[in-house]
Amino acid sequence: MTAHxxxxxxxxPDAQADLSDVLAAELDDLLRADDEALVARFPGDxxxxxxxxxxxxxxxxxxxxxxxxxxxQAGRALDExxxxxxxxxxxxxxxxxxxxxxxxxxxxxxxxxxxLEDGYGRRPDEExxxxxxxxxxxxxxxxQDGTAPPFAGIRVRSFEGPTRTRGVRTLTRFVQGLVxxxxxxxxxVVTLPKVTSVAQVEAMVLACDRLEAALGLPxxxxxxxxxxxxxQSVLGPDGTAPVARMIHAGAGRVSGLxxxxxxxxxxxxxxxxxxxxxxxxxxxxxxxxxxxAAGTGVRLSDGSTNVLPVGxxxxxxxxxxxxxxLVRRALERGYYQGWDLHPSQLPSRFxxxxxxxxxxxxxxxxxxxxxxxTASAPGTVLDEPATARTLADxxxxxxxxxxxxxxxxxxxxxxxxxxxQALARPRRGGP
Numbered sequence: 001m002t003a004h005x006x007x008x009x010x011x012x013p014d015a016q017a018d019l020s021d022v023l024a025a026e027l028d029d030l031l032r033a034d035d036e037a038l039v040a041r042f043p044g045d046x047x048x049x050x051x052x053x054x055x056x057x058x059x060x061x062x063x064x065x066x067x068x069x070x071x072x073q074a075g076r077a078l079d080e081x082x083x084x085x086x087x088x089x090x091x092x093x094x095x096x097x098x099x100x101x102x103x104x105x106x107x108x109x110x111x112x113x114x115x116l117e118d119g120y121g122r123r124p125d126e127e128x129x130x131x132x133x134x135x136x137x138x139x140x141x142x143x144q145d146g147t148a149p150p151f152a153g154i155r156v157r158s159f160e161g162p163t164r165t166r167g168v169r170t171l172t173r174f175v176q177g178l179v180x181x182x183x184x185x186x187x188x189v190v191t192l193p194k195v196t197s198v199a200q201v202e203a204m205v206l207a208c209d210r211l212e213a214a215l216g217l218p219x220x221x222x223x224x225x226x227x228x229x230x231x232q233s234v235l236g237p238d239g240t241a242p243v244a245r246m247i248h249a250g251a252g253r254v255s256g257l258x259x260x261x262x263x264x265x266x267x268x269x270x271x272x273x274x275x276x277x278x279x280x281x282x283x284x285x286x287x288x289x290x291x292x293a294a295g296t297g298v299r300l301s302d303g304s305t306n307v308l309p310v311g312x313x314x315x316x317x318x319x320x321x322x323x324x325x326l327v328r329r330a331l332e333r334g335y336y337q338g339w340d341l342h343p344s345q346l347p348s349r350f351x352x353x354x355x356x357x358x359x360x361x362x363x364x365x366x367x368x369x370x371x372x373x374t375a376s377a378p379g380t381v382l383d384e385p386a387t388a389r390t391l392a393d394x395x396x397x398x399x400x401x402x403x404x405x406x407x408x409x410x411x412x413x414x415x416x417x418x419x420x421q422a423l424a425r426p427r428r429g430g431p
Contacts, residue, residue, distance in 0.1 A: 041248055042295035045393075045425045049400040050299050051110035051151050052353050053340045054258070058120045059131040059154075064138040067149055071108035073343035077309070077316075078104065084317045085347055088324055092355045100350045103402050108346055110401070111151035111337075114139070116170050117158070117193050118263075125166070132173045140183030155191035155227075159200040168207060175211050175222065185221045189255050193227040194263065201226065201246045201254070208253055223253050225301075229260025231267050234285050244292035254298050257289045258339075261303035277303055277326050277338075290334060302330040304339035309348060320348040327352035336397055350401075357398030364391045365412030372415060392424035 057066060078085065078101060086093035114135045116128065123131075135154065142148035154174050157167035171190060178185070192204050208222040226246055228234065236242045247254050264285055265275035276282065286302070293300055305326055309319025323345055330338055331353065340349055368391045371383050383391070392415075398404035399417060406417045413420065 043297055044295060044427045046297045046299075047421060047425045047427070049150070050336055050397070052336065052401045053338055053349050054111040054113050054151075054301060055109045055149075055340050056113050056115050056119055056155070056304070059114050059116050059128075059135050060120065062114050062135050062138065064142050064147070066112070067109045067142070067147060070343045070346065071104050074108055074346035075101070075104045077344040078347045081309075081313065081316050081320075084313065085320055085351060088317070088321055088348075089351050089355055092358060095358060096351055096354045099354050099402065100347055103350050103354075104346060107149070107402070108343075109149040112149045112153075113191055114152070114154045117155045117191075119155075125169070128166070128170065129173060132170050133177050136174050136177030136183070137181050139188075140178050140181035143183050151187045151189070153189040153191065155193060158194035159192065159203055160194060160196065171207060172211065176215065179215050179217070185217065188223075190222065190224040191227055191258065192224050193260070194229055195226050195246065196230050196232040198242055198245050198249045201249045205249070205251045205253055220252055223255045224250070225256035225258055226250075226254060227258045227260050228285060228289055229263035229267075231264070231285075234288050241288050241292055243289055247292060247296050247298050256299040256301055256337075257293055258301040259286055259289065259303040262306070264303075277305060278329060286333070286335065299337065300335050302326075302335040302338035304341050306341065308342045309344045310342065316344070319344070323348040324352045328356060331356045353401060354403040357394065357401070357403035360394055361398065361404060361409070361412060364394050365409065365414075367391055368395070369412075369414045389424055389426070392420050396421055396424045 055070065078097075082097065086097060089096055116132065120128075120131075132154075139148060139152055143152075154170070156170045156174075157163035159167055175185075178188070190204075192200070195201060204224055208220075208224070211217070212219060212221055226233070226243070228243060233243050233246065234241060243257065247257075259277075259282065261277055261282065262275055265279060265281060266272075268281045270279060270281060282303075286300075289300060305323060307319050307322050309316045309323065327338060327349055330336075338349070340346060367383055368388060371388045371391070395404065395409050395413060396417075399406060399409060399420075409420070410416055415423070
């Protein structure tokens with residue numbers, strides 16, 4: 001029997017379009033809640049500037065003149081050992097060190113955290129109350145006279161049982177004192193240390209809600225960062241990463257995740273002599289933090305090194321060499337912020353940061369120009385839109401901290417600083 005060939009049946013083009021529209025509408029209905037949840041949970045990075053460091057200072061050593069004092073001390077350290085730093089920075093020292101010197105004179109501290117936890121130690125309640133009140137008054141005064149750093153805040157004691165009452169008392173007194181003294185909460189953040197559960201983050205949200213209501217503050221005027229310094233925040237008993245849930249439990253108040261070098265290493269049983277920002281346990285924790293924060297607008301910060309560049313010329317050299325290497329290493333891994341504990345760490349912080357951005361300027365600007373210039377042939381690298389965003393973000397960060405100048409970036413990339421910002425940090429569903 002011979003089979004008869006039947007021609008393929010095809011619907012008319014109009015029928016295909018109708019079917020496509022119906023199916024698309026059905027999928028829109030099916031996925032609408034998922035779309036809304038995606039925008040709410042992963043809005044993209046905020047357009048706000050991220051500081052390159054956070055300076056931690058015990059509350060009893062903080063005063064209204066702290067930023068000026070740190071700038072002067074850092075400047076002296078650079079004056080006394082400029083040759084050492086130039087040798088360590090290498091070929092870019094001639095262009096970088098004048099920028100560092102100007103930064104130390106203009107804005108030596110980008111972010112300040114007044115410490116009322118480990119760096120402060122245990123004190124009688126009356127003494128801590130006095131220091132909290134003084135810190136709030138001094139910060140308010142400097143924010144009013146323009147001498148405060150762009151970002152500031154306090155680190156309170158953890159919300160674990162033994163320290164919770166004191167932590168809440170410090171938080172309440174500080175916020176009340178700052179508001180009473182006329183200090184703005186813009187750019188002010190609270191660091192919540194040693195977080196071990198999602199419930200502690202929810203408790204912090206509740207505390208912020210209650211304080212705002214009691215003081216007549218706008219909703220979400222208070223923001224906080226989670227200090228990741230316990231393994232319980234990275235790996236839960238069920239095998240999940242609680243830090244990811246902590247971000248979303250923060251109800252839009254979490255501004256950052258900060259890695260705590262020494263507590264985390266100690267909890268993992270790492271010998272004191274081997275505790276460092278580049279230890280494998282640190283890398284693991286920071287990779288989990290990075291994945292958890294991606295797309296949420298929550299910023300990441302590396303921790304600190306306690307090897308200070310002070311003492312003999314050899315000790316200064318060793319301290320700066322280590323700090324330069326660790327800052328550079330963090331930048332290469334997408335950690336654009338870290339902790340500084342001493343004024344002598346400021347020259348190496350800014351030198352490493354500035355050298356990094358200036359080194360990457362030519363190639364990043366060229367690749368971005370090639371990506372944006374659709375009328376020309378592609379360059380040697382065919383970049384995706386996501387990569388173009390990271391190229392733009394790198395240039396924006398360089399501009400924010402003073403490593404790059406607007407005129408040179410615009411000339412190299414062929415795009416205005418404003419357009420660069422929009423490309424670098426688009427937000428889902430609008431600004």
